[in-house]
Amino acid sequence: MKRLRSSPERAAAATLWLALATAVAGAAEPATGASDGPMPDAAALYATHCAACHGETRLGGQGPALLPVSLGRLKPADIARTIANGRAATQMPAFADSLDKGEIAALAAFVGKPPAVTPAWTEADIRASRILHPAPAATEPVFDADPLNLFVVVEAGDHHVSILDGDRFTTLARFPSRYALHGGPKFTPDGRFVFFGSRDGWISKYDLWTLTTVAEVRAGINMRNIALSADGRWIAAANYLPGTLVLLSAETLEPVRIFEAGDARKAPSRVSAVYQAPDRNSFIAALKDVPEIWEIATDPAAAPVFTGLVHNYEKGMAEALPASAGLFALRRIAVEEPVDDFFFDRGYRHLLGAARDGGRALVVNLNVGRTVATVPMPGMPHLGAGIGFTWQERRVIAAPHLSEGRISIIDTADWSVVKTIETAGPGFFLRSHEDTPYIWADAMMSKASDGMQIIDKRTLEVVRVLKPAPGKIAAHTEFDRSGRHALVSVWDADGALVVYDAATLEERTRLPMRKPVGKYNVFNKIRFSEGTSH
Structure with a gap:
């Protein structure tokens, strides 16, 4: 220093x-x-x-x-x-x-103390921060691996990213990242480009075909996460500081729209999270400090399709969204309490959202723009890490709890909790795949943090506990595109990726890594696999 x-x-x-x-x-x-x-x-x-x-x-x-x-x-x-x-x-x-x-x-x-003057980060600051890196031209990948079966591995131990061949489990590239990447990189629909967001507000665009960083921009000072629109044209950045939702061109990383976060009465807020709703051609954002959810059109034709009803704060009733609202039209949905993170049902008709310190989740019908049910979920539900799957011909959502050793299974037909799975301790991530009968759940927030619990999706029972590295945290599973292999992180400075046969649960190989906090398969992410999160 x-x-x-x-x-x-x-x-x-x-x-x-x-x-x-x-x-x-x-x-x-x-x-x-x-x-x-x-x-x-x-x-x-x-x-x-x-x-x-x-x-x-x-x-x-x-x-x-x-x-x-x-x-x-x-x-x-x-x-x-x-x-x-x-x-x-x-x-x-x-x-x-x-x-x-x-x-x-x-x-x-x-x-460790706030500055005397609250810092700002303006559109001019964003534009001035933009960095373009010379990139080689390419009409195909520079390697012979399957470009849709790559893994992007975030290594927090020394702030690097590794690109892994998902068939041979060999490293194609490794490069330094920005400080404290958020766990959710986003991929363009064709799988060629990946975007990383850091807690410091930096967004980096990386070309997976040429294995090079092509552009960077700083969208905020403290950023929660990023989302990419369904057509791959727009990026949304959710900021705590300043309280903004920033929209940028995915091609150039230039800002195209900045929303000052706050409710209809101008009460300011931080932005908790933003996700893509591909079936709706929109971004959905939650506000940390005010009871409001936003929907923003990412296609001019999507605005009228909101069918939506925008909340009228003065009359206490709903009114139709003007058909002329167009690209980036903002629709406000009032809810009973602020939401930290959320999950969608199939078809993106409903949002299940909760505050981390609350005891319930709200079910918001995005078509009509109001809460239609509540779900009891004590113990700090982590809905952003939830997964969806079919159980006994019912479509359900599974979500872990950050302060209790349990996983809630919620029926999306009537929003009832059909099962509570008791686990060895509070966990953070759930993962599965269409072609596996198992859910992989960590207990990383507990004394049993070295165990990965294997849950049968048919019986909703824990059938086995794997310990990739006894005494070290095991967390965050991701599958290859076929679902044949499951990769588990050993969260340690001298950590590893442990590759398991997803059917037999036997270890196949392990790769030394520097605290691999997350790994993301291109194919599973671009097709929104039911076993992974947004």
């Missing part, structure tokens, strides 16, 4: 970041209290040691933003530990020898 003067030094600092405390477990712990003598000037320390990489206003530059909303739940002691000891397997240096304990503590406290 010291000021870097030469070009090589600046290049080496391009990936500076503050890491989670767990990434430096066991390292020496500096004192976080001030040393004897005058109180260090934290702002001056930041200007001297941090601003060159992280920006004078802490919004980021070559390094990520250093703001509370970007640092998440890190405490000053966690931040101080990383400043003092650096970060293994990255270019974050250690400062224990150049800064005393009081200075380190002052810096940690400084970056």
